[in-house]
Amino acid sequence: MxxxxxxxxxxxxxxxxxxxxxxxxxxxxxxKLADKVWNLRVFDDVEGVMNVSLAxxxxxxxxxxxxxxxxxxxxxRRPGWSAAARPETAEPLVDSFVGALQARGADVATGRFRxxxxxxxxxxxxxxxxxxx
Numbered sequence: 001m002x003x004x005x006x007x008x009x010x011x012x013x014x015x016x017x018x019x020x021x022x023x024x025x026x027x028x029x030x031x032k033l034a035d036k037v038w039n040l041r042v043f044d045d046v047e048g049v050m051n052v053s054l055a056x057x058x059x060x061x062x063x064x065x066x067x068x069x070x071x072x073x074x075x076x077r078r079p080g081w082s083a084a085a086r087p088e089t090a091e092p093l094v095d096s097f098v099g100a101l102q103a104r105g106a107d108v109a110t111g112r113f114r115x116x117x118x119x120x121x122x123x124x125x126x127x128x129x130x131x132x133x
Contacts, residue, residue: 001062001111002118009109014060015042016121019097020069021090022083030093032133034100037061042127050127054106061101064111064119065094087114 001009017037043052054061067090071079084090091113101108111117 001064001109001120003112003115008112008117009062011060011062011107011109012058013124014058014062014107015054016062016064016119016123018064018066018069019094020066021085021093022070023085023089025085025093027093027096029133030096031100033131034097034104036131036133038101038104038106040129040131042129055104059105060107060109062109062119062121063094063098063101064117065090065113 001007015037019033038055039053041051041053043050043054043057045051067081067084067087068079070084071081072083073079085093094110094113098108098110111119
């Protein structure tokens with residue numbers, strides 16, 4: 001992940017976690033989400049079955065705050081962002097999520113809040129999941 005041409009976060013094999021925060025999210029929810037991400041069996045075992053969790057696999061996660069996950073496209077042709085929490089609310093919750101993953105033993109790289117980031121990834125499978133707590 002780069003900001004203004006500078007690499008600010010990188011991992012090898014692991015998870016790219018896009019985190020969206022809305023108005024009623026709490027630190028307790030960030031903790032629950034970290035537990036779910038840490039223990040979710042999404043990596044292949046030796047038989048090619050998704051049976052291995054981040055805790056058992058690479059332990060690497062790239063966490064990117066992504067307010068656009070709460071873009072509302074139900075009306076018109078331009079997304080609305082009113083469901084996304086303001087940065088001053090979202091940033092501490094994303095930090096809580098990152099801290100909870102690190103407390104479990106994850107090697108976490110992050111983006112930079114309020115920055116134009118370029119994220120590159122290889123989506124193996126591809127597997128993309130939406131998690132909510």
